[in-house]
Amino acid sequence: MTDSREGLLSIDLQAIGENYLQLCGRLASGSHCGAVVKADAYGLGMTEVAPALYRRGCRNFFVATQAEGERLRAALGDDVNIVVLTGVRRGAELDCARAGLIPTLFTLQQLRNWVDICAQANIDALCAVKVDSGMTRLGMTPEEFDQLLANRELLHAANIWMLLSHLACADEPQHPQNRMQLESFKRAGERLRAQCPDVLLSLANSSGIFLGEEFHFDIARPGSALYGINPRPGSENPMRAVVSLSLPIVQKRHVSREQAVGYGATQHAAAGSWLAVARGGYADGILRAQGGRGCGWGCGRRLPIIGRVSMDSTTFDISALDDAERDALESIEVLNDELTVDEVGGYAGTIGYEILTSLGHRYYRRYLGS
Known part of the structure; x- marks a missing residue:
């Protein structure tokens, strides 16, 4: 029986699935849509949301931490790729590899540690490499990336599955940094593929999908738009409320x-x-x-x-x-x-992301369309 004495939070899994399919339909031919389910699927419940996305055909998931990845692996099984966006802590590499998670690595030293530990354990594990294309947050610097490309032994031992970067201003379509980051990432991808031709490329977040096909590459990584946040601020929201x-x-x-x-x-x-x-x-x-x-x-x-x-x-x-x-x-x-979450975020002087991820756990949670 529904108990709403502490508040009733309804989460529409059908709407999340439809938002996912809409984003899939916007991608260029040959591009695939993943799903960011970090922070407990933006506060809405990763172990409920991810299976709904899986049923819609999603097979590439992105989380923030290794613990999230391990929970997701237990919920979905072995036939999905799970990328840990904040990498792997020193000393946790073996557990990460055994769980079949794909850590995002930002430095040469992280990459060397990963390769050495996987080799010692005789585990053929995948990893992702992130380059900083201009956000100045996580990612290899241009100098480090040059060193990686020059180190052919390390490069080919690393088993790199994906090269990724992150857009800083995708929700501002006219911002010049979008084009600058696109060109920087495109150059990095071409240089890496010259030696590792099967590496996948990923740049677009939710708003990045709406910047055009040039930004889509192999795999897009929407998060907020799946959960009803407007990926085009200032324009009508194309996503369903969740x-x-x-x-x-x-x-x-x-x-x-x-x-x-x-x-x-x-x-x-x-x-x-x-x-x-x-x-x-x-x-x-x-x-x-x-x-x-x-x-x-x-x-x-x-x-x-x-x-x-x-x-x-x-x-x-x-x-x-x-x-x-x-x-x-x-x-x-x-x-x-x-x-909507965007309107409420405006009242609070923040963004819809914070509204969703702040929702407490005293509410009765009802999942619709499960």
Whole structure:
């Protein structure tokens, strides 16, 4: 039986699958679509989301950590490729190889360690190499990449499955860095393939898919778009919404005279106002920054958050409702098709990614289309 006393978080696996297929359809001929399921599938539950993507044909998955990769391997079995985007810790190489995970390696020393340990254990393991094409985060520098290409023995012993890099400004289509990174990565791929012709190339994230076929290469790595986040900010969202979140109301109260609301007395409710206090606060991913800026949804309209968000509760001004609507209101939605993760992120001064990955674990989770 559904228990929504602590809030009801609904996750539409059918919508995630349809978003995946839409992204597949946008790729150039010969390109394949993977799926980024790191951070517990952006907070939505990796062991539920990944099988839904598998059923849609996905066979290349990307996680952030080795522990995530091991969980995913147990959930999906052996016929998928699982790439660990943040590499492998020193001393964990053997466990990583035995789990059949593909670590992303960023330095020559990491690559040497990986090759040596796999050789000692007689394991024919794959790895990925990441080059820094301009984001200045993770990846081999141009100098290190030159050294790798000059070290033919290491290069051919490494069993490199994929060369990848990451776009910094893909959600800004006109940003000149997109073209600069594309050309840098293209050159790196051509140079590596001159010696290792079977290496796969991967550059495009969710927004990168929408930059055009030049960016697609062999495997695209969408994450956020799978979960309903708009990959084209400023334009209509082509993706289906995936989540809805409903908070139960624990008290309704009439304000007979003007009164301060919440910690710090940052806002006042006018005399005659009606307020609803809902269970769910910043411990549950209702970010504190939404206080006085965000809203919920009830009876077909937006209901503003008033005062600061507390750890376990959020107060909404429901004065706009008539008596019958107010009496019938038992819960307030804070995410739905109308109140999207991108809009809520804007209220909090952040992005939809943070909204999804902040969702707490006190909610009852309902998976639709499983």
